[in-house]
Amino acid sequence: MKELAEPIRRLIEELKRLPGIGTKTATRLAFHLLRQPPEDVERLAAALRDARESLRTCAACHNLTDQEFCEFCRSESRNRRQVCVVESPQDIINLERTGRYQGLYHVLGGVIAPLSGVTPEQLNIKTLLARLEPNTVEEVIIATNPTAEGDATALYLAKLLKPLGVRVTRLAVGLPLGGELEYTDAGTLQHALDARREL
Numbered sequence: 001m002k003e004l005a006e007p008i009r010r011l012i013e014e015l016k017r018l019p020g021i022g023t024k025t026a027t028r029l030a031f032h033l034l035r036q037p038p039e040d041v042e043r044l045a046a047a048l049r050d051a052r053e054s055l056r057t058c059a060a061c062h063n064l065t066d067q068e069f070c071e072f073c074r075s076e077s078r079n080r081r082q083v084c085v086v087e088s089p090q091d092i093i094n095l096e097r098t099g100r101y102q103g104l105y106h107v108l109g110g111v112i113a114p115l116s117g118v119t120p121e122q123l124n125i126k127t128l129l130a131r132l133e134p135n136t137v138e139e140v141i142i143a144t145n146p147t148a149e150g151d152a153t154a155l156y157l158a159k160l161l162k163p164l165g166v167r168v169t170r171l172a173v174g175l176p177l178g179g180e181l182e183y184t185d186a187g188t189l190q191h192a193l194d195a196r197r198e199l
């Protein structure tokens with residue numbers, strides 16, 4: 001890379017830090033960006049900066065939002081008796097694509113993973129319990145990924161939630177084993193929602 005000018009080497013290095021981007025893709029993206037008019041590149045830079053600066057997590061469900069509460073928590077038309085627990089805000093996008101779910105969400109911020117040092121205390125579990133307190137929630141649908149850790153987290157939550165008198169369900173298998181919501185098509189996810197089972 002020594003044959004490249006320092007600014008483009010730096011750009012390639014920064015792009016390489018993104019998930020799924022290796023040297024080859026980073027180099028291609030860098031050269032593509034440099035061929036664009038300055039105002040286009042400026043727009044991209046501004047979008048990155050604005051998204052990073054203005055986004056925060058919803059005070060109720062930890063979804064990403066630019067306001068105190070996210071669009072789902074603010075909505076008048078969502079079913080407040082159902083809360084779907086997901087690992088990350090990206091999972092919400094995929095569940096919304098099914099068009100099948102009308103309830104609210106709760107973003108855990110990961111799964112319990114003792115080997116990687118993730119304990120229940122590090123996840124958004126306390127705030128989930130607090131949301132159930134007013135007794136308005138009838139069903140919690142656990143939509144953690146169908147991995148060993150996602151399953152263990154689902155069981156942990158079920159144990160915690162069921163004594164509170166709430167119905168706890170889990171997305172049906174049918175989701176590819178070890179697969180992730182992020183890579184599951186809307187049809188399969190729709191079926192997994194419809195055929196969810198009691199925990």
Ligand SMILES: [Zn+2]
Pocket residue numbers: 058059060061062063069070071072073074
């Ligand atoms: Zn929210």
